[in-house]
Amino acid sequence: MRFALIFASGLMALSLVACQQNPEKAEKKAEVAICENLAAVGDAVENVQALTPTSTVGDAVKAQKSLFTAITNLEKSEDALEKARVRDLRDQLKAFNADVEKVSKQKKLTLEQAAQELRTKAQPLIAARQRALAEVDCIEEPATKP
Template sequence: MRRPALLLGSALVALALAACQSKPTPQQSEQKAESAVCANLAAVGEALEAVGELGPSSTVGDAEQARDNLAKAVAKLQDSEAALEKLRVQELQKQVMAFNKAAKQVTAKKSTTLEEAANELQGKLEPVLAARQAAVADVNCDAAGGN
């Protein structure tokens, strides 16, 4: 009888710990995705070096292995780049939706002048522009291949 209570208690503690973990911010998620891109860029570089080291004494098996490693590294790079792009586009979409909501609120007041509306919306546009710039930004990897 004591064992089921211990298991139940352990499960409850694990559930409570999982609930307490905070969700990563969009910036943290993007940094993690950028790090993955950088690591995968480094892996492609290493795979290319291995292909370049093949010589007259290398076997067909060595060449096939080098080719397979390069193909896997490129596939991982493509996957990580797609994940990063998706994160960046999601953030842009979120900011555009917030701007559209603000624009609807401003335009709902029919007595608002265009100048007043523009002044109200100017500050709401900055996050959209920043998200757009981030969406098209290059990945910044340090010399070691990580971020």
């Protein structure tokens, strides 16, 4: 009976892991969006700087709208990255808390054994924290406009 319960719990845990989105993939996707939106902001700024005394009011309004849209999109992509990192950190914390709960129920473990086991179990949580603190690293390409 006990084996069946443990086996069922294991299957449930595997199915939950399979259903979760890969946090690193979500972060990478958000980082790519940030880089693309940073490039769009750069292009929009160049359009504003390209206005001349002979530009029309329509040209200025178009450049302003383009810059506003680019900045709005950048803010959205930054929010998406932050949410992905926080979600990953929260999920890893829940998993670690479950590990702490399991270890704390093993009354025959010494403190050293429990600490060693938890040190190993904490690695995914530590990695998620490092990802949450990471900065976006965009590869800058030369400007397309002279």
